[in-house]
Amino acid sequence: MNYAERMRNLRQDNDLSQKKVADMLGVAQTTYSQYELEKRPMPIDYLIALCKFYNVSADYMLGLSNRKNP
Template identity: 60%
Template sequence: MTYYERIRALREDSDLTQKDMANYLKIAQNTYSQYENGKRQIPLDILIEICRFFHVSSDYILGLSDRK
């Protein structure tokens, strides 16, 4: 599973929309959509905020570990 599949799954499992995540991250919804579609790399500061939000490690999101 790729990092963009993992952030999508985390969001969907939490019953959140892309707009919800974009608002939390203070970015445009289309920017967040590009992260989930693998069209744009996630900047480190955004990755950290996503990890904090979902209480998971960056290793999990990046696919280096299956342990959240």
């Protein structure tokens, strides 16, 4: 599973809309949608923010591990 799939799954598991997560990151919903669809690379600072928001490790978010927390 890649990071875009993990992002989408975490968002859906937490019953959040793309708009809600985009607002938290300070980006437009369309921009966030492009991150989930892998049409635009996600900046590392947004990856870090999402890891903190969802309380998961970067390894989990990137698909390098199936353990959410180290």
